[in-house]
Amino acid sequence: MQKVTISDVAKAANVSVSTVSRVINSNETVNSELRDRVLATIERMGYIPNASARSVRVGSSNLIGIVIPTVRIATFAEVLQGAMDAAMQLGYRVNVYSSGGKEQQDSWCLDSVASSGACGLIYCPIASVGAQSHLEQVRSRGIPIVIAFRKNVVPGLPHVYMDDEMGAYTATKYLLQRGRRRIAFFAGFWSPPGSLETVLKLLHTDGQGAYTTLERMAGYQRALQEYGLDLEKELLTISGFDYPSGYQSMKKFLSTLTDFDAILCGNDLVAAGAMAAMQEQNISVPERVSVVGYDDSELAQIAHPQLTSVRQNPYNIGKRAVEILVQSLRGGVVGDVRLPSELIIRASTAVKDF
Amino acid sequence: MQKVTISDVAKAANVSVSTVSRVINSNETVNSELRDRVLATIERMGYIPNASARSVRVGSSNLIGIVIPTVRIATFAEVLQGAMDAAMQLGYRVNVYSSGGKEQQDSWCLDSVASSGACGLIYCPIASVGAQSHLEQVRSRGIPIVIAFRKNVVPGLPHVYMDDEMGAYTATKYLLQRGRRRIAFFAGFWSPPGSLETVLKLLHTDGQGAYTTLERMAGYQRALQEYGLDLEKELLTISGFDYPSGYQSMKKFLSTLTDFDAILCGNDLVAAGAMAAMQEQNISVPERVSVVGYDDSELAQIAHPQLTSVRQNPYNIGKRAVEILVQSLRGGVVGDVRLPSELIIRASTAVKDF
DNA sequence: CTGTTAGCGCTTTCAG
DNA sequence: CTGAAAGCGCTAACAG
Numbered sequence A, B: 001m002q003k004v005t006i007s008d009v010a011k012a013a014n015v016s017v018s019t020v021s022r023v024i025n026s027n028e029t030v031n032s033e034l035r036d037r038v039l040a041t042i043e044r045m046g047y048i049p050n051a052s053a054r055s056v057r058v059g060s061s062n063l064i065g066i067v068i069p070t071v072r073i074a075t076f077a078e079v080l081q082g083a084m085d086a087a088m089q090l091g092y093r094v095n096v097y098s099s100g101g102k103e104q105q106d107s108w109c110l111d112s113v114a115s116s117g118a119c120g121l122i123y124c125p126i127a128s129v130g131a132q133s134h135l136e137q138v139r140s141r142g143i144p145i146v147i148a149f150r151k152n153v154v155p156g157l158p159h160v161y162m163d164d165e166m167g168a169y170t171a172t173k174y175l176l177q178r179g180r181r182r183i184a185f186f187a188g189f190w191s192p193p194g195s196l197e198t199v200l201k202l203l204h205t206d207g208q209g210a211y212t213t214l215e216r217m218a219g220y221q222r223a224l225q226e227y228g229l230d231l232e233k234e235l236l237t238i239s240g241f242d243y244p245s246g247y248q249s250m251k252k253f254l255s256t257l258t259d260f261d262a263i264l265c266g267n268d269l270v271a272a273g274a275m276a277a278m279q280e281q282n283i284s285v286p287e288r289v290s291v292v293g294y295d296d297s298e299l300a301q302i303a304h305p306q307l308t309s310v311r312q313n314p315y316n317i318g319k320r321a322v323e324i325l326v327q328s329l330r331g332g333v334v335g336d337v338r339l340p341s342e343l344i345i346r347a348s349t350a351v352k353d354f
Numbered sequence C: 001c002t003g004t005t006a007g008c009g010c011t012t013t014c015a016g
Numbered sequence D: 001c002t003g004a005a006a007g008c009g010c011t012a013a014c015a016g
Helices: A006-013 A017-024 A032-045 A051-058 A074-089 A103-116 A132-140 A164-177 A196-202 A206-210 A212-226 A243-255 A268-280 A298-302 A314-329 B006-013 B017-024 B032-045 B051-058 B074-089 B103-116 B132-140 B164-177 B196-202 B206-210 B212-226 B243-255 B268-280 B298-302 B314-329
Strands: A063-068 A093-098 A120-123 A145-148 A159-162 A183-188 A236-239 A262-264 A290-295 A308-311 A337-339 A342-344 B063-068 B093-098 B120-123 B145-148 B159-162 B183-188 B236-239 B262-264 B290-295 B308-311 B337-339 B342-344
Touching (some): A006 A017, A051 B103, A063 A103, A074 B093, A093 B093, A120 A314, A132 A145, A145 A314, A159 A164, A183 A212, A183 A268, A236 A243, A243 B298, A268 A298, A268 B298, A298 B268, B006 B032, B017 B032, B063 B103, B074 B093, B074 B314, B103 B132, B145 B314, B159 B164, B164 B183, B164 B290, B164 B308, B183 B212, B183 B243, B196 B212, B196 B236, B236 B243, B243 B268, B268 B298
Parallel strands (some): A290 A308, B145 B159, B183 B262, B262 B290, B290 B308
Antiparallel strands (some): B308 B342
């Protein structure tokens, strides 16, 4: 069976192609008798419009490109799912490109979007937005762009992001209220921008937006300051985002013999790893050291003890990003969207009573 | 800045559009001087070909559609990532549609693929392949299809799937070799096809392929038979695929007072939930009851005790599916691909010594 | 309200 | 080796 085109339908229904076109675009100005005949013919012949042809003609498509580092990480998968659901809801298709966290691939993805005929782009940049010129490429084609998951990385573009500063602030404040004063901070990085010194230099600069960890560090610092405490370098450790990294980082941290009574981790996996390392040393959680995770993943309920964790809502990032995008596609004016996070309290944190 | 088209480039480079076309399609029969001039102009003007126009003209695209239940579940996310990586590698773009596990949405996704101008489809059906007619729609348009993740669901189409029968067989045999004889089986379903009786009726029928759990049950049964054991209904429990479900199912199972010394779970989450329920009753794992999970997720290493688990490789399903698809796009003949799984042995299983 | 017609941007014969 | 021209499937003036 061959592809059936609009003119096949027109011929079979004994009408002109424009009539068929009007019917499939639900143009009201079609006689209902004709409409029914066309609809029936479409059904009978199994006609499905060719989206490419339509987009060539119209000069725009219903295709949204989304560039995302990876989908293997639950958070990004959530973003994607939110974006897909919203897109589907609004009648758009979604083209996904995975940058793998590599700058070169990221650029390639951006170029692909530009050539794909996408009518809009959701861009979830890797930490360092190095692909600026490629982004420009897309932008100069008049394709609206929404930045997801990062803050302040591309001036003039709407950003949709979690309020990481607030999330860490809330968590830190909670610990402080429970009498904790020596709160360690495991600064999670996919690829650290350098040593701890470099990281600290980036804090409170424009480069901050590219790293959620720096946002959180700022919130952590703000809470400390409210209690008259300073950011102490000994309490900061660079870590990754997986279980082994949490374990290793804690081993390393313990070896420095730094006094501490709480810890804020980059995610639940790191928290679980850190707890495992502490358990080996018989450090009791939450009594001796209180632990706060991040993401409130499934793991948070499974860990022993169950983790107090900052719940994000990455699904909403994707969803809102698409909504914003479509809004601007329809001529609306859009700005940044900051999504709140929430502290979920469980058994890994307790009042300090020693 | 406006979109720059092929004729803009032609004009600026002082050549015909066909020459530009030949250059961008790396047609060798172009004078190298002209080629350089064209390439330079393309670069200078920031020209990017319009993929839609190309696909209208050529009648096919480099767009692969992929229909997947959701991306929030790690396994499917892995499939998608594998598919995206392979597609990118081979020069294809990927259109993702999420069916949400609902039949109606599934049909809608299939229709979208048909109209999207995709040159091929990776279809990861929800358990019951109800969208047959919509699949036909795609198929009748001459779009090659590869079924991912399921076995035997659509006759005549290549399927890429995990060898679930073998996975469960291996796990069960391992338990038997360790002296376990009363092996409980938690049959995981997203939406159970009915009561336990219905499930058993489906076993060893064509309907089996739609449910990985039934595949596994067959492998479980095969291993039992090798030890002269029968499939016992009391040892079977229908469960879901999440932590609470594992916990609840174990509570329920314990209340039946059925004698058992091992358990095979639908995934690691269920295993973790089941272990939690047993811990409450002071049932020791692995001594009293040995536990085997499935998927070898990150959780398997985090659970206490660490889980023995069947490692799948869903990433490879996506990757192989795309490879197969592209192969058939290029005129190759392709058949089913069955991917092996592997038993990862950890602390939740032990020899029975009582 | 319906049909005719002219392209959208691109590839691909077919001449030169 | 290069250019002119036709046309992919579709939509949107423009007539009727």
